[in-house]
Amino acid sequence: ILSKSSHSTSFVLSVYTLYKTVLHPFFSPIDDSSVHSLLVKKDFVSFRKTLRKEHVSMVFQDNNSLLHHAVASGDTESVQMVLNLGASVNCQSVKGYTPLIVAVLHKFYEISSLLTDRGADVNLSDGDQWTALHFAAQAGDDRSVRLLLDNKAKADAKEKDGWTPLHLAAQNGYEHIVRILLRRLDAVDEQEQQSGRTPLHVACIYGYVNIVNLLLKNGADVNKPDKLQSTALHLAADEGHFRVVRMLVNNGADVKAVDEQSYSPLHFAALKGYTGICRLLLSKGVDPDIRTYQNWTAMHLAALKGHPETVLMLEEHHGSVNVQGKDGWTPLHLACHHGQEEVVTGLLTAGADPNLAEDSGWTPLHLACNSSCFPSVLQLISHQANVNAQNNSESTPLHLAVQLSNIPIIKALLMNNAQRDMQDSKGCTPLTLAQQCNNTEA
Structure with a gap:
């Protein structure tokens, strides 16, 4: 059953x-x-x-x-x-x-x-x-x-x-059952076998703040990790349960704890766009630029998933808008690559460098063109992005726009002094690429 x-x-x-x-x-x-x-x-x-x-x-x-x-x-x-x-x-x-x-x-x-x-x-x-x-x-x-x-x-x-039984009562939000069981239990931190989660972990996942309070008062270990090294705070932050997060923090939860992927609770909250939780964690001394082992910060993750309010809040708390993560990508690179137009606007307004290249020489404008994100292209150009920047293959944004036959972006680049005769590493200009693609309109 x-x-x-x-x-x-x-x-x-x-x-x-x-x-x-x-x-x-x-x-x-x-x-x-x-x-x-x-x-x-x-x-x-x-x-x-x-x-x-x-x-x-x-x-x-x-x-x-x-x-x-x-x-x-x-x-x-x-x-x-x-x-x-x-x-x-x-x-x-x-x-x-x-x-x-x-x-x-x-x-x-x-x-x-x-x-x-x-x-x-x-x-x-x-x-x-x-x-x-x-x-x-x-x-x-x-x-x-x-x-x-x-x-x-x-x-x-x-x-x-x-x-x-305590796991099940905690999972289903049965506070009255939890109370009854706690009176008969010596240990409250038993871990289930598959994920290593305790009743406290389960209650935090489902956001049952009263049960969380009961478990903590009865000796539950607030910092006990599961098999992925996630603590109750990681799980509550990931699910967006602000009241639970606040209760855990007030009961000694380690706000800087990292799981096996080196994600902190701040990373989880930023990834999901839980701005209030991010603000609470930052107020408890968490470094806004704390990195995962892949060098991602909370701002990278918020930009990746398109959470402009979270990005701006992180910047207000001195999070770097130009911080470079894996392969040299900044939050702006991620936002342009994934077509997150509002985040692009917010980052540029906050001072993100539109000409910072990642390890392969791609600027945010290259990525916006490659993603056919016209609004972001216009935003980048208006913030003095170099329309003739070349990546490690010597391709310019115009090369990429021509290859994708994106006429609005091609026109925007040309109107802003993009050079149609620049050669990439194969000796191709945007014009020759258009001819090769039989793109007469381009």
Whole structure:
């Protein structure tokens, strides 16, 4: 009944799958025996009159017992009668579901209580090692959670991927369940196996600020990294949860921590355009020009993704608009290459150098022409970009515009004194390139 989310590596309860794998077998007419048919019809009076000791050993589809079906019917008296006739309270279906798990899934509290009173093992798990407590926590069923814990359920039980009931409650925003579980737990930093994330990581991803607060007050390690060396602050910044970020920072989160890609929380916030989070982190002493191992700064990433407000805020906090990252690219190079017109305008207004070349000699104007971004070409020209700059292949912006047959850009360059007779490293001029491309208009 469980599926994993590929984005968050988390578990969700699928209503359709729940019906197909848990509820459907209990209510389908899979057996023509009179006892089972009466349960299917919910004729509980006739069921109890007909029931005999030999019936309790009957096994149905997927190894579901008569007790499983009685529990799923929701009739407490029928369940009690089946138990009184000797049914095994801990029998399991093919998928490992016990009658108690079925009762918890249906939120049949009275039946769950009856089963525990009759000796149900609260720690038996299904094929994925989910216990009844996992299901109760996943569903936010506080009565069942209390009942199970009062009957010695392991509060820190792990399913096959290492998720505890606390992970599930944190993921689903069930603050009341988190409170109950925390009273029974010694450790709150258990890590699931796939990503190494703790309940605090999970709560930060989903932005549940009250749960984050509870976990921190109960000793959660604010700086514990997951397998990618991301901390709770990285995850909250990446998801744009400002209140969570503020709470983490106020509780000692390392604002300068970097993950295995050497990304800081500031990098994540800038990449997504979360200007408020960037401002908060900078106010806590983060260097606006902190670099990843590829030499990207937060401004590079904001420019790359087209976040003009974030770019300007970073510049106001003394972030360099001309900082060169991988291969000598500046934020302006990235903005021109990716057609981020508003960012180009903002960077130029803030003093970005339109003639700074990257390692292969390409200026921002080369990149804007190569990306056919006409508005950026005009902006660059108006800020004194050199229309005749040559890259390492000696190509000018006009060479590139001609190759792409971009007439508006060609006209703009020519009107601003671009030379049509400059040769590239192969001896080609823009005019000869136009002839080679049979571009008569150019």
